[in-house]
Amino acid sequence: xxxxxxxxxxxxxxxxxxxxxxxxxxxxxxxxxxxxDGSTDGTxxxxxQNGWNMLDLPINLGLAGAFQAGLLYAWEQGxxxxxxxxxxxxxxxxxxQPLLDKLSEGYDIVIGSxxxxxxxxxxxxxxxxxxISFAIRLVxxxxxxxxxxxxxxxFNRRVMRVLANNLNYPPEPxxxxxxxxxxxxxxxxxxSIRERTAxxxxxxMIKSVKYMAQTTLSILFVQWFRKNDLKEEAAEHV
Amino acid sequence: MYDSxxxxxxxxxxxxxxxxxxxxxxxxRIRQSKLQIQDSIFWIIFSFLxxxxxxxxxxxxxxxxxxxxxxxxxxxxxxxIFVLLINQFLSSVRISRMDARLQQxxxxxxxxxxxxxxxxxxxxxxxxxxxxAASEEPxx
Numbered sequence: 001x002x003x004x005x006x007x008x009x010x011x012x013x014x015x016x017x018x019x020x021x022x023x024x025x026x027x028x029x030x031x032x033x034x035x036x037d038g039s040t041d042g043t044x045x046x047x048x049q050n051g052w053n054m055l056d057l058p059i060n061l062g063l064a065g066a067f068q069a070g071l072l073y074a075w076e077q078g079x080x081x082x083x084x085x086x087x088x089x090x091x092x093x094x095x096x097q098p099l100l101d102k103l104s105e106g107y108d109i110v111i112g113s114x115x116x117x118x119x120x121x122x123x124x125x126x127x128x129x130x131x132i133s134f135a136i137r138l139v140x141x142x143x144x145x146x147x148x149x150x151x152x153x154x155f156n157r158r159v160m161r162v163l164a165n166n167l168n169y170p171p172e173p174x175x176x177x178x179x180x181x182x183x184x185x186x187x188x189x190x191x192s193i194r195e196r197t198a199x200x201x202x203x204x205m206i207k208s209v210k211y212m213a214q215t216t217l218s219i220l221f222v223q224w225f226r227k228n229d230l231k232e233e234a235a236e237h238v
Numbered sequence: 239m240y241d242s243x244x245x246x247x248x249x250x251x252x253x254x255x256x257x258x259x260x261x262x263x264x265x266x267r268i269r270q271s272k273l274q275i276q277d278s279i280f281w282i283i284f285s286f287l288x289x290x291x292x293x294x295x296x297x298x299x300x301x302x303x304x305x306x307x308x309x310x311x312x313x314x315x316x317x318x319i320f321v322l323l324i325n326q327f328l329s330s331v332r333i334s335r336m337d338a339r340l341q342q343x344x345x346x347x348x349x350x351x352x353x354x355x356x357x358x359x360x361x362x363x364x365x366x367x368x369x370x371a372a373s374e375e376p377x378x
Binding site: 054055057058059061068069072167 | 338340341344345347348349351352
């Protein structure tokens, strides 16, 4: 399986070298693509200097837009799978191959989950995660997604096509919930996530309440009147 | 019964002046090309509606009476708020569409730039980048 590791990066000058080194050590067999999301700290220049494979967005699009650009590249270049990989050093490159192996067992999406074998801690920080998990269970008729916000996700080409070419498919839990309802085969595999090494997250704690509310509402209500893009894709490409 | 002259003349003068100024303000902006003609139509009609209502407030009381709305001013609020609500929604739709288009443009631009650079560079040049394997056989 030809895999592209998509690394959306916004102002990740400090952590990006470590991430690339990690990838080159643990999965030199896979291609990676840094999507420079209009960084202002010289992330783009750093990539050029080191000859890292980079897609240079002219403006800041945010995580969803940057990741989608990477998926579009993967789609157009004929990759079989794409994985979302954080530029802040939270993701461990050692988990890339196991996730891909799981995907080739016939799944559409494999989520690198923090809470498959490890119990989700009952903390305030995890409250949002619990609520989103519950919302997904409600709308999918009981599908358990332990770590819906887990950011390390592998997508196969069937799902990649939909995500790359359509509006409203951010790499977020509501997309996962929606794709589940569309009939995608999704599974979770245990990974562990490191603490941030440098830079600032796309997420500040202030934003996370808004994020959680938006995501939950999207899962519970908005998904009902969307059309099934996955199904249409399948019908078109049989 | 409704009193057809439910607003006194001082208020009426203020309303007429207000709506005239609104029309002038909007027309000036349109003349200065701050607004596309297609978008200006709504505001021209809307400002004329304000003017008509301020000159003939009896219209409002007449309709309110027919619809059995307790006070004519309620009818005015109802209509204006509803018209603005729809307009606001349509604006949201347009902003969303523009956002999506802008995103597509930026992504396309970045991809085309990359493809051009890759086509321009000698094949050996990207040997140490992740792109090199893209043209190779799947590693399985």
